[in-house]
Amino acid sequence: MRADAQRNYDRIVEAARMAFRERGYDTSLDQIAKDAGVGPGTLYRHFATRDDLIDAVMKSWVDHVEETADKVLTHEGGPRDLLLAWFEEYVRLISVHKGGPAKITGAMGDEQSPIRTKCQVLQAAGGRVLDRLHDEDAIRDDVTPIQVARLVGGIATVADQSGLDAAAVRPMLEVVADGLLT
Amino acid sequence: MRADAQRNYDRIVEAARMAFRERGYDTSLDQIAKDAGVGPGTLYRHFATRDDLIDAVMKSWVDHVEETADKVLTHEGGPRDLLLAWFEEYVRLISVHKGGPAKITGAMGDEQSPIRTKCQVLQAAGGRVLDRLHDEDAIRDDVTPIQVARLVGGIATVADQSGLDAAAVRPMLEVVADGLLT
């Protein structure tokens, strides 16, 4: 990639990161291009679709997901605490941008989605937590990781759209956790 | 209301009902006006916002909600069957239009929403089912009806956005039901 192309690419991603955080995923792409100091053509050449741009913005976020799962797994406490700790972190992770929960949860299991690699990372991280609980025989075995992701993602989506805070989300996560634990 | 105004109002609502069912809530309003054989100005005079139009389309749907709750309450079977029967009907009810689950669940608890009366009807219907289960001491009492609506609405939202069918939704509803029952 040519040096000027690389520079513009980075500028666009940085502008997009700000914009998504402050105005949500449905903000104007032309405005992001303007913020980045490039023409709309340049933005669309680098990122054919909005999802491709979202995918790029999420690049660094992925590392954070792994770390978070690691941290949760070192937690003391029983299976219920472990599961709830992961659920709360999961909700936080997918809610960094407005519209994020719907976007990410909707793409779960969609092989065609531009952000599928991000979903896979999330699923893998969640899978590690669920595996641990399986080993302890603490969780029912007829529910798949993707179903768990959808359950928790659904709660996060509603919370995002209704502007609920973590305290309001907690009891709903508890219901799902209690329904999953044996 | 003048006769021609009434006629156009009805035409617009009917065109919108078709359009929402076939193309989802985000379909073009100017197109709906065209389908109804009126100008865009006429549509926007009757319905200042998209939500106002959605609200009007839902008018007849409300009666259906009441009926459905009645029917579910006559069901034979244990508390778990009752709860799951209601959950499945609830998902079906709010999923008649694409985008409906997100719209309705997002408006839950929002006093300002143009469709709040519809949400109240849904909550009241769900409340009757939950009251029955309370009387039987079959359900935990620290979860409010609106939280239940959000839990099930979250699942319906994800299902709508991921194109899941009833069979895929069922196990997720079971998890929530099991988490709620004592």
Place this chain on the structure above:
DNA sequence: TTGCTAAACGGAGACTGTCTCCGTATGGTT
């Protein structure tokens, strides 16, 4: 019936966001 007027109509067009095309500019190489 006729005439009047408040009510309603409807379409042109302003505005915003998406996305493309193509003439122009430039980084990197020989």
Place this chain on the structure above:
DNA sequence: AACCATACGGAGACAGTCTCCGTTTAGCAA
């Protein structure tokens, strides 16, 4: 220094939202 593949960027086509205002009409009163 010259070349050219690569990249830029903005004008503009297109689509959807929503408003303004000149025109039409329903309903009523004489």
